[in-house]
Amino acid sequence: MSLTLATCRIIADTALATGREKGMKPLGIVIVDARGSVRLTLVEDGNALLRPDIAHGKAFGCVAVGVGGRALERMAKERPHFIGALGGLSRDRLTPVPGGVLIRNAEGVLLGAVGVSGDTSDNDEVCALAGIAAAGLKADTGE
Amino acid sequence: MSLTLATCRIIADTALATGREKGMKPLGIVIVDARGSVRLTLVEDGNALLRPDIAHGKAFGCVAVGVGGRALERMAKERPHFIGALGGLSRDRLTPVPGGVLIRNAEGVLLGAVGVSGDTSDNDEVCALAGIAAAGLKADTGE
Amino acid sequence: MSLTLATCRIIADTALATGREKGMKPLGIVIVDARGSVRLTLVEDGNALLRPDIAHGKAFGCVAVGVGGRALERMAKERPHFIGALGGLSRDRLTPVPGGVLIRNAEGVLLGAVGVSGDTSDNDEVCALAGIAAAGLKADTGE
Amino acid sequence: MSLTLATCRIIADTALATGREKGMKPLGIVIVDARGSVRLTLVEDGNALLRPDIAHGKAFGCVAVGVGGRALERMAKERPHFIGALGGLSRDRLTPVPGGVLIRNAEGVLLGAVGVSGDTSDNDEVCALAGIAAAGLKADTGE
Numbered sequence: 001m002s003l004t005l006a007t008c009r010i011i012a013d014t015a016l017a018t019g020r021e022k023g024m025k026p027l028g029i030v031i032v033d034a035r036g037s038v039r040l041t042l043v044e045d046g047n048a049l050l051r052p053d054i055a056h057g058k059a060f061g062c063v064a065v066g067v068g069g070r071a072l073e074r075m076a077k078e079r080p081h082f083i084g085a086l087g088g089l090s091r092d093r094l095t096p097v098p099g100g101v102l103i104r105n106a107e108g109v110l111l112g113a114v115g116v117s118g119d120t121s122d123n124d125e126v127c128a129l130a131g132i133a134a135a136g137l138k139a140d141t142g143e
Numbered sequence: 144m145s146l147t148l149a150t151c152r153i154i155a156d157t158a159l160a161t162g163r164e165k166g167m168k169p170l171g172i173v174i175v176d177a178r179g180s181v182r183l184t185l186v187e188d189g190n191a192l193l194r195p196d197i198a199h200g201k202a203f204g205c206v207a208v209g210v211g212g213r214a215l216e217r218m219a220k221e222r223p224h225f226i227g228a229l230g231g232l233s234r235d236r237l238t239p240v241p242g243g244v245l246i247r248n249a250e251g252v253l254l255g256a257v258g259v260s261g262d263t264s265d266n267d268e269v270c271a272l273a274g275i276a277a278a279g280l281k282a283d284t285g286e
Numbered sequence: 287m288s289l290t291l292a293t294c295r296i297i298a299d300t301a302l303a304t305g306r307e308k309g310m311k312p313l314g315i316v317i318v319d320a321r322g323s324v325r326l327t328l329v330e331d332g333n334a335l336l337r338p339d340i341a342h343g344k345a346f347g348c349v350a351v352g353v354g355g356r357a358l359e360r361m362a363k364e365r366p367h368f369i370g371a372l373g374g375l376s377r378d379r380l381t382p383v384p385g386g387v388l389i390r391n392a393e394g395v396l397l398g399a400v401g402v403s404g405d406t407s408d409n410d411e412v413c414a415l416a417g418i419a420a421a422g423l424k425a426d427t428g429e
Numbered sequence: 430m431s432l433t434l435a436t437c438r439i440i441a442d443t444a445l446a447t448g449r450e451k452g453m454k455p456l457g458i459v460i461v462d463a464r465g466s467v468r469l470t471l472v473e474d475g476n477a478l479l480r481p482d483i484a485h486g487k488a489f490g491c492v493a494v495g496v497g498g499r500a501l502e503r504m505a506k507e508r509p510h511f512i513g514a515l516g517g518l519s520r521d522r523l524t525p526v527p528g529g530v531l532i533r534n535a536e537g538v539l540l541g542a543v544g545v546s547g548d549t550s551d552n553d554e555v556c557a558l559a560g561i562a563a564a565g566l567k568a569d570t571g572e
Contacts, residue, residue: 004188040186043182050352095372097368224512321478327468327470329467329469333466
């Protein structure tokens, strides 16, 4: 089983709706599949130029390293030289903070990752989790 | 007036629906705004790893150089060294073929560009044009 | 309304004149528009090789992330791994220190950013602010 | 003797005035010194996103390789593999077409280069030559 575009749309629409309900700042969301290839990007109005890249770095970074964004941030604090190197190895496509969440199916198979950016990292993650839950899939924040 | 996410959704949904109606291969679509910043990416199931990058290069290349994809392809044939250089100058984010189409409003103001990839370049362009028309905006293919 | 070259010249000439009046070291100034595209660069005599890049990173970084240079520096101190990642995501075009200032019009619309470099970061910022004020526009240092 | 900012302003103001007199499209101009470091950039209103980079690649490319833009284009046609390699070696900062012109003083000492972009390459070069002449310096187009 792989990640379908239909599933990506459910995740993204719920994530963005969650941000609107909670009055968050304009968000950007990127979903990559298990290969790290982008399947969906949606960036709300009023965002900074780099928003899609920041959100992409959250999603891609999680799939690239195989852990959630909280684990990447923990690694960044404990072993900054390692995350610095991973940044370069990923060709500068890694945003090691919360808001990047792995997507797994019921059997635990990795399907991809969601990256949300625009509000606080904690709020970004709330939206990602709402989206993954709406699709009936399992989230891994790296906590 | 700038490009809204709501407009991007209209363009993309119509573009992808056009591909399905016409029995095209799975498509990827990217829409960038006038800043060259990605506002929407949707990649249908069954696509190659690089599909979103190819579609992005079509959209970004058009906005970066200020012409449609057919003009970029013409330049590539007539002055390959110049398009080669533009590829580098754009940090390898330029796909100089049809399927990249500039989006303008009724007054001719540049709003961004659409890049579609997955079928033949001509078919890709058909989808981009259908999407832009559905949004009531003006398309510039560079022809 | 967008940023014109005429406005950029007013900002830059005033900024550099301010540096001369106050006896600052030779300065470099870069102004980017809301797309992050360079509209003006002026580098005074006697500067180091990297001066235009440092000034560019101040201006581009502000527009890319949507905040002033003081906010970027604060983020760099509080979450160095995040600013480190933004550096990579921006393709190494971010200088997260004061002297980068967002330019907005009276209605608060983002027009671009100024980056000044050459003296202390605080002094660099004084020049940027003088330039933006001379153009009758609003400055956002991120403080 | 080295290139001063005052000289760069004379070159650029004359180059841009020439473009206006002749009814050319909006131009971008970049001047780099003998080190390849940018001393001046001015981009007229209504230009594409990549304009400053294209103009920079003309100026930087000339200084980097030590020949004018016409020589770079000739090399690109005769030995495309070599110019392709130079593009990479210059870290994608080379635009091998006319409009890039070396600046020398009366003794033939290299002071830097001008890159103009926006109209046809031939017209771009006309503006660069007018600017260099106005500063009383010698131009080398690589012809």
